[in-house]
Amino acid sequence: MTKTTADLRSRRWFNASGMRAFAHRQRIQQMGLRREDVMDRPIIGLINTWSDLSPCHAHLRERAEAVKRGILLAGGMPFELPAMSLGEVLVKPTTMLYRNFLAMEVEELIRSLPLDGVVLLAGCDKTVPGTIMGATSAGLPFIFCPAGPMLNDRYVRAGQPERRIGAGTHTRMFWDEYQAGAVSDAEWVQLEGRMTRSPGTCNTMGTASTMAGIAEALGLTLPGASSIPAMDAAHPRMATDCGERIVAMVFEDLTPAKLLTPAAFHNAAAVTMAMAGSTNASIHLLAMARRAGVSYGLQDLDAMARQVPVLANLFPSGEGLMEDFHYAGGLPALMNRIRAHLKTDCLTVNGRTLGENLAGRTAQNDDVIRPLDRPVSTAPALAVLRGNLAPHGAVIKPSAASEKFFKHRGRVLVFDSPAALNAACADPALDCDENTILVLRNAGPIGAPGMPEWGNLPIPKKLLDQGVRDMVRISDARMSGTHYGTCVLHVSPESAAGGVLALVQNGDMLRMDIAARELELEVDEAELARRRAAWQPPAKPYTRGFVRLYQEHVTQAHEGCDFDFLQGTGDTPEPAIY
Numbered sequence: 001m002t003k004t005t006a007d008l009r010s011r012r013w014f015n016a017s018g019m020r021a022f023a024h025r026q027r028i029q030q031m032g033l034r035r036e037d038v039m040d041r042p043i044i045g046l047i048n049t050w051s052d053l054s055p056c057h058a059h060l061r062e063r064a065e066a067v068k069r070g071i072l073l074a075g076g077m078p079f080e081l082p083a084m085s086l087g088e089v090l091v092k093p094t095t096m097l098y099r100n101f102l103a104m105e106v107e108e109l110i111r112s113l114p115l116d117g118v119v120l121l122a123g124c125d126k127t128v129p130g131t132i133m134g135a136t137s138a139g140l141p142f143i144f145c146p147a148g149p150m151l152n153d154r155y156v157r158a159g160q161p162e163r164r165i166g167a168g169t170h171t172r173m174f175w176d177e178y179q180a181g182a183v184s185d186a187e188w189v190q191l192e193g194r195m196t197r198s199p200g201t202c203n204t205m206g207t208a209s210t211m212a213g214i215a216e217a218l219g220l221t222l223p224g225a226s227s228i229p230a231m232d233a234a235h236p237r238m239a240t241d242c243g244e245r246i247v248a249m250v251f252e253d254l255t256p257a258k259l260l261t262p263a264a265f266h267n268a269a270a271v272t273m274a275m276a277g278s279t280n281a282s283i284h285l286l287a288m289a290r291r292a293g294v295s296y297g298l299q300d301l302d303a304m305a306r307q308v309p310v311l312a313n314l315f316p317s318g319e320g321l322m323e324d325f326h327y328a329g330g331l332p333a334l335m336n337r338i339r340a341h342l343k344t345d346c347l348t349v350n351g352r353t354l355g356e357n358l359a360g361r362t363a364q365n366d367d368v369i370r371p372l373d374r375p376v377s378t379a380p381a382l383a384v385l386r387g388n389l390a391p392h393g394a395v396i397k398p399s400a401a402s403e404k405f406f407k408h409r410g411r412v413l414v415f416d417s418p419a420a421l422n423a424a425c426a427d428p429a430l431d432c433d434e435n436t437i438l439v440l441r442n443a444g445p446i447g448a449p450g451m452p453e454w455g456n457l458p459i460p461k462k463l464l465d466q467g468v469r470d471m472v473r474i475s476d477a478r479m480s481g482t483h484y485g486t487c488v489l490h491v492s493p494e495s496a497a498g499g500v501l502a503l504v505q506n507g508d509m510l511r512m513d514i515a516a517r518e519l520e521l522e523v524d525e526a527e528l529a530r531r532r533a534a535w536q537p538p539a540k541p542y543t544r545g546f547v548r549l550y551q552e553h554v555t556q557a558h559e560g561c562d563f564d565f566l567q568g569t570g571d572t573p574e575p576a577i578y
Contacts, residue, residue, distance in 0.1 A: 002253045009140070010043040012577055013114035020577055024114070037077050042116040042250040044071045044243070046080040047106055047131060049122045054087030056124035056208065057147055058199035059230055066236040067119050067145060070243025076117075076250070078243065081109055086126045088208075088480075096478065097450025099126040099133075099284075100554070100563050101546055103291075106134025112575055115140060117250040119242050123147025123201045123230075125481070128211035129284035132220065136256045136291045137566065141249040143349045144220040145242040146212040148230035149322035150200035155191075164324070165195055167202040168482020169315040172456065180464045200230030203322040204315040206481035210277035211284060216331050217271035218288075219259045219348030223357040227330035229323050245350060252351060257569075260292035263343035267354065269301055270341045273308035274334055276317035276381040276399045278481025279489055287560030293569035298393045298558050302384035302517070308341050309375035310399045313368050316484035317399040318376045320368050328368035332361035337372060379403065385488060385512065387520035388528075389500050392492035392558040394474070398514055400484040402470045406514040408486075410437040410472060414504050417442060418454050425460040432460055434468050437510050441501045442538055443477035444494025445554045445561050449540075449547060455479035455489040472512060474519075476501055476557070488512065488519065490557035496538050497556065503531040 005011075013024045028038050046067055050060035068078040084102045086095040110118055118138075120131040123146045135142040153165040174191055177183045183191075201208035212226035222242060228235045265285070272281045282301055289296035312334055314320045325334075335342060336358050344355030363369040370376055379398035386393055398406065413436050415421040421440055424430050432438075438457045445451045455477035459468060473487045476494035493499035500521060504510075509522040521528075542548045553563040560567075 003251045005040045008042055008116050008250070010038065010114040010116050014038045041075060041077045042247055043114050044076045044078050044246055044250070045110065045113065045115040045118045046078055047083050047109060047118055047120050048080055049083050049085045049102075049124075049127045049131065051085030051087060053090050054085040054124060055196070055199060056087055056201045057085060057122070057127075060121045060147060063121060063145065063236060063239045066239035067121065067243040070240035070245070071247060074244040074247035076247040081113070083109065083131070086124060086130065088125050093448060094450045094452035095124075095126040096452065096561070097547065097550060099130045099561075100550065100566070102127065102130035103133040103137070103566070106131050107137045110135060110138035110140055111572065117246045118142040119246050120144045121147070123208055123212060125207040125211065125280065128208070128215055129288055132215060133288055133291045133562070136260060136288065139255055139257065141246065141254050142220075142256065143222070143242050143246045143249065144215045145239050146215065146221060146226050148200050148228050148232070148235050149203040149209060150196060151198040151229060151231055152203060152321045152323045153195050153197050164319075164321055166204045166315055166321045166482075167196050168206050168480055169204045169484060170195060172483055176459065176464060176469060179461055198231045202482050204482045205275055205277060205312060205317065205322075207278040207280040208481070209322050210272065210275060210281050210481055213271055213275050213277065213331050214268045214281060214285060217268040217335070218264045219346055219354060222350055223348070223361070224330045224332050227322055227326040229326060248351070249349060254349065254351065256292065259347055259349065260288075260294065261346065262294050262296075264346050265289045265292075265294050265296050267342050267346060269296075269304040270308050270338055271331065271335060272301075273305045273381045274310065274338045275312045276310040276314070276376065276397070279382065279395050279397050280478055280481050282382065282395050282490065283478070283557055283561050286558075287562040290560055290562060290567040298384045298395070301382055305380040305382040308338055309372065310377045310381050311337055311370045311372070311375055313370055313376045316482060317381070317397070324365070324368050328365035329361060329363045332358055333363040334369050336361050337363065337369060379406075383514050383517060385514070385517050385519035387518050389504075389510070389519050389521045390491045392556065394488050394491040394519055396486070396488045396514065401486040405470070405472050405486040405512075407512070408435070408437075408472050409509060409511045410435045412437050412439050412504055412506060412508045412510050414439040414441065414506055421457060425458045428462050430460050430462055432463065434463060434471055437472045437474060439501070439504055440473075440475040440477060441495035441504070443475050444491075444496055445556065446551050447476065447494055447496030447538060449542070449551050451476075451478050451557070451561060453478050453480045455487050456483040456485060457487065474510070492556045492558040494556065498532075498535070498537065500528065502535055503528055505531070
């Protein structure tokens with residue numbers, strides 16, 4: 001061990017002889033605790049993103065008790081600290097608007113309170129990067145305890161084989177079928193009541209599952225933790241193990257700086273591609289890397305996508321769900337399959353190297369976790385497109401797109417808001433066909449604000465009735481990781497920042513070539529200059545509060561959408577205690 005109880009950070013609060021320490025111990029006893037409970041034990045914070053309006057985290061109050069049990073068994077003293085809960089679906093306009101808020105809260109909770117180490121309890125999309133970003137900047141030892149995916153559902157239709165049903169991906173699929181009249185009103189109501197049948201995160205390879213996998217690949221979770229279903233008995237046991245382990249991490253001084261190395265982010269990128277992870281990872285992973293002082297960009301992700309094939313046979317790129325993935329061996333088994341692409345000497349939270357953790361962790365189902373010679377898709381999990389429309393990059397998930405659109409040229413139909421888009425798509429007289437390219441702007445970090453998941457633009461009902469289920473769609477928005485289709489996202493710079501996307505007009509021709517990584521608006525520079533001279537930036541109606549701060553300081557998608565003043569590893573002084 002590199003630390004003793006005499007070195008504990010919390011002793012500054014509790015073990016001095018002055019009036020302040022007296023008052024601190026006094027207030028601890030006010031809560032019914034004993035003086036000795038905080039004098040010579042590591043103080044561990046449980047940062048919990050539980051909320052009554054966060055169904056993905058509905059079980060985290062119980063899991064906090066399991067974590068506390070592990071901390072107490074290891075000789076530590078646990079204190080639960082609530083943090084902003086960012087449950088997808090219910091938080092409006094988007095949880096992405098508040099990811100940085102959560103990161104700031106976590107950082108300041110850790111820095112301002114007498115903590116020696118931290119357990120992060122989170123799992124829904126933005127809570128994973130948000131808590132990790134904050135804890136990384138705070139610099140104390142921490143371990144991530146993932147919320148875990150919800151249970152699978154089964155769907156049986158007369159005359160058809162049974163299907164596994166998950167959250168998000170199938171919602172969009174069934175909605176399109178409902179719009180086209182292929183799903184009845186009664187069936188639609190039945191699906192609503194059964195598709196999400198337990199607490200836990202989306203059970204497809206959406207953003208929540210992707211970010212949990214990234215946390216494990218970075219070495220921030222216990223091995224195999226990222227795929228344990230929320231309602232599995234192994235989940236509370238894992239939570240207890242997290243509590244026990246963090247106490248040892250405090251004495252080992254196993255800080256994030258020792259874990260979050262360039263090699264660790266290399267591993268996370270490789271795992272993202274093998275999982276066919278959410279396109280949202282291209283924002284969160286870059287933001288997390290910058291917090292750790294690691295230089296990582298879209299070009300690195302694109303290079304990794306060209307090397308590592310999609311091996312996880314999971315929706316939306318494949319057929320299975322997270323419960324299947326867990327039974328097949330989970331992330332350790334998948335990482336063993338791509339071992340040649342990993343830096344296996346990276347240290348992880350259990351004190352062992354990644355290579356040691358992967359020993360003997362083989363896949364139990366070759367259809368769910370495919371071998372290298374039988375990938376789920378010949379298309380990569382991510383492609384970064386560039387051109388005059390996106391000089392800083394835009395992303396697409398080819399493994400979940402339609403191959404017939406990989407090289408496409410079409411006429412643009414552009415919309416300035418989701419309301420206008422949705423109204424037009426309901427119009428049977430809309431001037432469009434399958435080759436039309438739908439464009440949505442004013443949906444980026446500044447413009448929306450907050451970069452909502454509006455990027456899976458709806459298919460016009462006119463085309464749905466004709467049997468069309470995909471078309472090229474482009475925006476400066478994000479897309480839910482559970483969604484699919486030929487959707488180009490994160491166009492950077494965004495339209496509200498004066499990007500070329502702001503200058504697109506109906507009838508323009510646009511060319512996309514995924515293999516060549518090109519996205520080009522076929523409008524000459526002179527015409528673009530004329531349009532730019534006439535362009536006016538959109539109004540910013542938020543004059544106060546967090547949203548104003550957000551719009552003034554958020555970076556663009558290719559930079560991670562973090563606040564400009566929070567990136568990097570600059571030191572922040574410890575709080576004074578007088």
